Amino acid sequence: MPADAVLVGGGGPAGMEAARGVADLGSRAVLVELRDRLGGTPDSASYSSFTLDRRKATEVLDAARAQVQSNPLIDVRLQTRLTAFEGGAGDFRATLTNIKGETSSVECASVVVATGFDHFDPGRETQMYGYYEYEDVITLVDAERMFSAGKFVRPSTGEPPKQVCFIQCVGSRDRRIGNDYCSKVCCGISSKQAIEVKELVPDCKVFVFYIDMRMYGFWENEIYWKAQEEHRVNFVRGIVTEIIRKGDRLLVKGEDTTMGRPMEVAMDVVILAVGMEPSRGTREVAKVLGVAQDRFGFIAPPENAFDTVATSVPGIFVAGAAAGPKDLDDSISMAGAAAMKAVAMARRLALASG
Amino acid sequence: MPADAVLVGGGGPAGMEAARGVADLGSRAVLVELRDRLGGTPDSASYSSFTLDRRKATEVLDAARAQVQSNPLIDVRLQTRLTAFEGGAGDFRATLTNIKGETSSVECASVVVATGFDHFDPGRETQMYGYYEYEDVITLVDAERMFSAGKFVRPSTGEPPKQVCFIQCVGSRDRRIGNDYCSKVCCGISSKQAIEVKELVPDCKVFVFYIDMRMYGFWENEIYWKAQEEHRVNFVRGIVTEIIRKGDRLLVKGEDTTMGRPMEVAMDVVILAVGMEPSRGTREVAKVLGVAQDRFGFIAPPENAFDTVATSVPGIFVAGAAAGPKDLDDSISMAGAAAMKAVAMARRLALASG
Numbered sequence: 172m173p174a175d176a177v178l179v180g181g182g183g184p185a186g187m188e189a190a191r192g193v194a195d196l197g198s199r200a201v202l203v204e205l206r207d208r209l210g211g212t213p214d215s216a217s218y219s220s221f222t223l224d225r226r227k228a229t230e231v232l233d234a235a236r237a238q239v240q241s242n243p244l245i246d247v248r249l250q251t252r253l254t255a256f257e258g259g260a261g262d263f264r265a266t267l268t269n270i271k272g273e274t275s276s277v278e279c280a281s282v283v284v285a286t287g288f289d290h291f292d293p294g295r296e297t298q299m300y301g302y303y304e305y306e307d308v309i310t311l312v313d314a315e316r317m318f319s320a321g322k323f324v325r326p327s328t329g330e331p332p333k334q335v336c337f338i339q340c341v342g343s344r345d346r347r348i349g350n351d352y353c354s355k356v357c358c359g360i361s362s363k364q365a366i367e368v369k370e371l372v373p374d375c376k377v378f379v380f381y382i383d384m385r386m387y388g389f390w391e392n393e394i395y396w397k398a399q400e401e402h403r404v405n406f407v408r409g410i411v412t413e414i415i416r417k418g419d420r421l422l423v424k425g426e427d428t429t430m431g432r433p434m435e436v437a438m439d440v441v442i443l444a445v446g447m448e449p450s451r452g453t454r455e456v457a458k459v460l461g462v463a464q465d466r467f468g469f470i471a472p473p474e475n476a477f478d479t480v481a482t483s484v485p486g487i488f489v490a491g492a493a494a495g496p497k498d499l500d501d502s503i504s505m506a507g508a509a510a511m512k513a514v515a516m517a518r519r520l521a522l523a524s525g
Numbered sequence: 526m527p528a529d530a531v532l533v534g535g536g537g538p539a540g541m542e543a544a545r546g547v548a549d550l551g552s553r554a555v556l557v558e559l560r561d562r563l564g565g566t567p568d569s570a571s572y573s574s575f576t577l578d579r580r581k582a583t584e585v586l587d588a589a590r591a592q593v594q595s596n597p598l599i600d601v602r603l604q605t606r607l608t609a610f611e612g613g614a615g616d617f618r619a620t621l622t623n624i625k626g627e628t629s630s631v632e633c634a635s636v637v638v639a640t641g642f643d644h645f646d647p648g649r650e651t652q653m654y655g656y657y658e659y660e661d662v663i664t665l666v667d668a669e670r671m672f673s674a675g676k677f678v679r680p681s682t683g684e685p686p687k688q689v690c691f692i693q694c695v696g697s698r699d700r701r702i703g704n705d706y707c708s709k710v711c712c713g714i715s716s717k718q719a720i721e722v723k724e725l726v727p728d729c730k731v732f733v734f735y736i737d738m739r740m741y742g743f744w745e746n747e748i749y750w751k752a753q754e755e756h757r758v759n760f761v762r763g764i765v766t767e768i769i770r771k772g773d774r775l776l777v778k779g780e781d782t783t784m785g786r787p788m789e790v791a792m793d794v795v796i797l798a799v800g801m802e803p804s805r806g807t808r809e810v811a812k813v814l815g816v817a818q819d820r821f822g823f824i825a826p827p828e829n830a831f832d833t834v835a836t837s838v839p840g841i842f843v844a845g846a847a848a849g850p851k852d853l854d855d856s857i858s859m860a861g862a863a864a865m866k867a868v869a870m871a872r873r874l875a876l877a878s879g
Binding site: 184188192195196197224226231234235344351352353354355383384385386387388389390391392396428429430431472474477478479480495496497500501503504505506507508509510511512514515518519 | 538542546549550551578580585588589698705706707708709737738739740741742743744745746750782783784785826828831832833834849850851854855857858859860861862863864865866868869872873
């Protein structure tokens, strides 16, 4: 008898949605997650709210987690990794190894890879922004954590800041470090966070130093304009070349590229808009599954423009940021599509083999 | 006995993919299309190739059309519109009317709306670009049609142009005309077309006048950089305020906003990057189905960030540009997700009603 289960790798938003979709269609899903609970990076990094609609991340993730965990058709395996894989579409055999070193074998008809992304480590970029040097240089992720706690302060003093800036494209659009691509979501997240800073510290002046703001689709009118007009966030096209300490503040040096003149502005907090990289899980799973990766390490996109979730191996599909920079909507839509294709293929092959 | 079919409204890329997905899961789809053949706007407007990978549009659409038309589970109704609709999820009854005025009734469990978009009509924008006045002012759509015919010439002379420019954001990001939103795809399409112009007319100088280039994700490294570096396309941040005739050429007047100085450049062809608006079909279908629309007329997005294809009516889902500006990948992923949810709901309700 052919296997009918779908193996889902990764328990973040895309993985949970894929597993839920598989179960919704009446098939069994085995959901494998390395961490000790579901939710993925938005959960482990304590995101406060999502772009575009600013729904609380914990509410959204708690609801998804509850649905997945209570679904009798979904077998959740936490603190577990994929360690071996063989067979062909309709008849794969996966070896799973948990944190105790116990292995188990799972037969599955198809696979959805939803192993997500890692945040770029700003220490790698020659330290030009001083992330590991100055307490008040933080990342979007550190800021989310503060918003989750309902506050926004200078880490060095615990006091509300008077002047804050975001620096865009840290670890993205940068050939020197090999990340040529744009990470797609950072412009939107920074603009959302700029509004959040202004709501928590209304007197604070907030600047966003950008190369260009990629507020595609409804992000423009729903976030960018609100940030500009209702919250008086200052968007400055500029390149930051150096951050140094001056007294108890940070001096941000660079060039205002619209005016073509040098700038030096004192800041209390500098927020680095770090981009997306393939997660360690994505690199690891790609090797075990034998699916092609692009030169950055993301799961290689299919050549067929009419298939957004195919990989180089028939029967193995991909959803979310494992395939490159994606926003939450991309990830959720891809997860639904991947669930559909994974179940359809399983059933087709089961019928064919009688 | 409850209905089990899924009604799919719209036979473009998203509608074809949704119908194919429904059938792939073993359910019946009724695919309703107003035009006399499947393919949607990319087909009726004679697109040459798709962004990002420049696959030939006819190849992609022909393959999808063949798959849909030969699938015994898909009932294709061309030159047909939805004229009445009643019932609830799992038990809808749709009235379809064809071009001859003949009506038929279809029972369906769920619906996928994939009624796409219309191109912005550049005549509406106070005629400032002279689209209906000058033969050599064309749109992205007109340019695609020329590329499909394997040529790129000045419409007024039939000769290869020496100097060509694209003007971005025509009908998008414009509050005066009520289209506040960014149309998401035009920056990418213009950059792709700029490469195509250079390939067909290597000596031609090509300019792109932009507000900012929204080359999100892989569009940056795969298209924008190639256009800049391999094809020497000139991207100029600028605002065009007027186009006038000068001799047998067009004089483009405006401001280079990086340098902060006025510009006047002679062009042989001006290509307007027109944005997306809700299609007439989307407006019509939304009313008949009773689903909520946003203030632009697109099908209103769901409030739940974990559901990208829900509408205000349970059992009715949306895919593609009917829900707002989308690229082809968005549309295809949403269509797969919508197919999954439409079939899952149909089966769940069928099981519940015994």
